[in-house]
Amino acid sequence: MSMRGEQPNPVSPRLRAERPDLAPYAARESTSRGRVHDEPGSRFRGAFQRDRDRIVHSAAFRRLEYKTQVFVNHEGDMFRTRLTHSIEVAQIARTLARVLGLNEDLVESIALAHDLGHTPFGHAGQEALDACMREHGGFEHNLQSLRIVDVLEERYPRFPGLNLTFETREGILKHCDVRLAPTLGDLGRRFLEGTQPSLEAQLTNLADEIAYNSHDVDDGLRSGLLTIDDLMEVELFREPFQAARSEWPELPERRLIHEVVRRMIDLQATDLVEATARNLESAHPATLDTVRASTEPLVRPTEAGRARQGELKRFLRQRLYRHHRVHRMTSKAARVIRELFQAFVGDPRLLPDEARSRVRALEARDGASGRARAVADYIAGMTDRYAIAEHARVFDPVALS
Numbered sequence: 001m002s003m004r005g006e007q008p009n010p011v012s013p014r015l016r017a018e019r020p021d022l023a024p025y026a027a028r029e030s031t032s033r034g035r036v037h038d039e040p041g042s043r044f045r046g047a048f049q050r051d052r053d054r055i056v057h058s059a060a061f062r063r064l065e066y067k068t069q070v071f072v073n074h075e076g077d078m079f080r081t082r083l084t085h086s087i088e089v090a091q092i093a094r095t096l097a098r099v100l101g102l103n104e105d106l107v108e109s110i111a112l113a114h115d116l117g118h119t120p121f122g123h124a125g126q127e128a129l130d131a132c133m134r135e136h137g138g139f140e141h142n143l144q145s146l147r148i149v150d151v152l153e154e155r156y157p158r159f160p161g162l163n164l165t166f167e168t169r170e171g172i173l174k175h176c177d178v179r180l181a182p183t184l185g186d187l188g189r190r191f192l193e194g195t196q197p198s199l200e201a202q203l204t205n206l207a208d209e210i211a212y213n214s215h216d217v218d219d220g221l222r223s224g225l226l227t228i229d230d231l232m233e234v235e236l237f238r239e240p241f242q243a244a245r246s247e248w249p250e251l252p253e254r255r256l257i258h259e260v261v262r263r264m265i266d267l268q269a270t271d272l273v274e275a276t277a278r279n280l281e282s283a284h285p286a287t288l289d290t291v292r293a294s295t296e297p298l299v300r301p302t303e304a305g306r307a308r309q310g311e312l313k314r315f316l317r318q319r320l321y322r323h324h325r326v327h328r329m330t331s332k333a334a335r336v337i338r339e340l341f342q343a344f345v346g347d348p349r350l351l352p353d354e355a356r357s358r359v360r361a362l363e364a365r366d367g368a369s370g371r372a373r374a375v376a377d378y379i380a381g382m383t384d385r386y387a388i389a390e391h392a393r394v395f396d397p398v399a400l401s
């Protein structure tokens, strides 16, 4: 678990090692807890850059393009998918990291990996798969993201997974059930001790919220499920909307909405940066280890900022995520997941060769739970459209197999 093998950049070895541009409490490659499997470094790239690159080249990353954020992928080409969401999170997180003197490469790799473990059909898919897996340890998308980068990606001759650094893996594991934490070694410890991950991990987590709070308003309006009138009851929308409209009274509505969404991101990001800069100034953690030992997150918005976001989240939950048209789609989606799971667990011969051999291997090791886990891995890896097509191939007597 050391970084001894990661060689200094031959062009600027001193700058690479010391990173004078980073704050003392930032994550550094020189103090990284390293990779599970030691490997030689890259001549030109740092360890966190390599993590990002491994994520970008993974199969799971490409599949994010066809996975639901809120709207199922085939409902329209204009809506966010998990892929564009992840890129927006990386954009916001990188900007904030640079302002705060944190490690941009690390926040980028965490952001691009944070949603890899999502099932098809968003939260409805996750809930359905979790219910299917109840007897076998459940299903949780955060843990699945980690499982993908640690185990499921098969891209290297010497080890399973992507062999990412501890710091990227720490950032991917946002939440973890305390009952499962003891099985995760060093990575699970903070959930038992109530301590914190790196500032980069804390920051990326909140950049995720800023991204979806803002883009779900945009997609909600575009879909017609939300109206500007509805949103006027929410302060985080109303204030930037009124300001933008008085500045640009003639602007067509679509352009006005873009301006409002831009201001919503800016308001939340500014609040987060300013509050965090104050927290860091008063706590002045000496190193990343001090950050990790703290029991409270240091990256956090103001109380007022948190309350504004809470109001918007409640609004989106009631008016968008639980809208009957979203619910009709998600209830169909949940049925697709449930029926595929039951069919495959009941008869693994229905599975394609590769998935079937994984079922055999995990079943030999862990019995019925192993069989269920391998089926869950297969289903979780599907895109929305693949799950729909696979459902037809398994259940529709007329569909071609």
Ligand code: MG
Pocket: 085, 089, 114, 115, 208
């Ligand atoms: Mg996300």
